[in-house]
Amino acid sequence: MSDSPLFRQALAQAICHLTEAAKALLACSQELSGGITKKNLGELRASIESAITRATDKIMASQAELAAEVKTIKDQNKKSQAEVRAALDTLLEKITALEAVIASGEATPELTAAVAELKTESQTLDDLIPDAA
Numbered sequence: 001m002s003d004s005p006l007f008r009q010a011l012a013q014a015i016c017h018l019t020e021a022a023k024a025l026l027a028c029s030q031e032l033s034g035g036i037t038k039k040n041l042g043e044l045r046a047s048i049e050s051a052i053t054r055a056t057d058k059i060m061a062s063q064a065e066l067a068a069e070v071k072t073i074k075d076q077n078k079k080s081q082a083e084v085r086a087a088l089d090t091l092l093e094k095i096t097a098l099e100a101v102i103a104s105g106e107a108t109p110e111l112t113a114a115v116a117e118l119k120t121e122s123q124t125l126d127d128l129i130p131d132a133a
Contacts (some may be wrong), residue, residue: 006069021051054117055074084129095119
């Protein structure tokens with residue numbers, strides 16, 4: 001997931017929010033050079049908490065977007081798998097029809113060999129693809 005543009009964007013925005021918190025901390029520390037008061041500390045704490053909350057919210061929103069992206073990809077893979085399965089089933093039907101021609105004695109030795117090779121390749125592909133549930 002770390003290579004996802006969406007993840008990189010969320011991380012960059014979270015860093016920006018944390019940078020804002022650091023700037024606020026620096027500004028407050030400069031103001032505090034004249035003396036620390038409870039009010040100054042309260043403002044500093046509120047500023048930092050606000051920046052952290054914004055960063056956390058952005059990260060959580062980005063995670064939700066990534067989860068939605070993962071679901072979309074998963075759905076697309078299921079659709080592709082069904083399409084490949086359908087194409088394979090069609091191929092197997094054609095092989096069965098050719099085997100019937102061979103069994104009737106009307107096929108040349110070359111056709112018989114080609115069908116045997118195709119059947120082996122088709123079985124290899126079939127073994128790679130899980131059967132539809």
